[in-house]
Amino acid sequence: MKRPVWQFEIIRDTNAPLKIIRESLLNGRGYGLWHPRHKSVEPEIISDGEYLEIKYNILGCCVSEEAWYRVELMGERILLTYRNKFKGWPVLFLMGWWRIRSENIWDRFIASLE
Numbered sequence: 001m002k003r004p005v006w007q008f009e010i011i012r013d014t015n016a017p018l019k020i021i022r023e024s025l026l027n028g029r030g031y032g033l034w035h036p037r038h039k040s041v042e043p044e045i046i047s048d049g050e051y052l053e054i055k056y057n058i059l060g061c062c063v064s065e066e067a068w069y070r071v072e073l074m075g076e077r078i079l080l081t082y083r084n085k086f087k088g089w090p091v092l093f094l095m096g097w098w099r100i101r102s103e104n105i106w107d108r109f110i111a112s113l114e
Contacts, residue, residue, distance in 0.1 A: 063088035
């Protein structure tokens with residue numbers, strides 16, 4: 001039997017400086033300032049051309065997590081996209097809690113830039 005998979009996406013926009021956004025997302029040790037579940041991650045740059053896309057994986061004993069952060073210019077604003085995918089049996093019990101905890105992830109991120 002396959003493990004359950006659950007994923008979600010949160011999109012916001014901001015006028016924060018792109019350089020500061022990029023530096024903060026690449027600082028894996030600083031995630032504890034704004035991320036609801038992780039204090040530190042090892043981000044990997046997937047794309048750094050027209051848009052910036054960063055990914056990290058966390059393999060736990062019961063749940064694996066893949067997260068993507070995408071930053072792209074949209075006129076005078078910057079579009080921030082957070083996608084997350086969880087795999088494992090505990091997902092069935094934790095997905096609602098994770099969604100509620102993650103809802104304001106971009107708001108906390110922007111606040112941490114100030």
